[in-house]
Amino acid sequence: MHAPEKNRSFTQLIEFEIEPRQQAALVSALSAHTERLAQGYPGFLSANIQASDDGRRVLNYLQWxxxxxGEAAFQSFESGEQDFWQLIRAHRAKTVTFGSFQVLHSLALSHDNALHCTLIG
Structure with missing residues (x-):
């Protein structure tokens, strides 16, 4: 039996390809941007910003x-409300790749190191 689609959480992945000298500044800017999203949009669950060891990529992982x-928040990106496109230009991203995913299976360790597995659909 599959869980109804509206009961599944939603993940947005945004990957930036940049010059290594831009990585730290982009991570800092994305951190501030993501904090605004967390405070300003209902349905926000979590976010991670990850940097590659070679300095050429940054991954922004947002879960709703x-x-x-998630789509309501992304529409604000497109309208310029959060200055997302300016952020991309300012950090000279060579490419930006967007991906959207439904969460179907989740694993997590609890505070007592027990493994919790959730099969969503």
């Missing part, structure tokens, strides 16, 4: 309670 919540 629903597809609708």
């Amino acid at each position: 309670q629903s597809r609708e919540a």
Whole structure:
């Protein structure tokens, strides 16, 4: 049995390809941008910003309670409300790749080191 689609959390992945000298500044800018998203949009669950060892890539991982919540936040990116496109230009991203995913299976360790597995659909 599959869980209804609206009960699944939603993940957005945004990968930036940049020059290594831009990586630290981009991570800092994305951190501030992501904090604004967390405070300003309902349905925000979590975010991670990851930097590659070679300095050429940054991955922004955003998780939302629903597809609708994630898409509403992304629409604000496109309208310029959060200055996302300016952030891309300012850090001279060579490429930016967007991906959207429904969460179907989740693993996590609890505070007592027990492994919790959730099969969503």
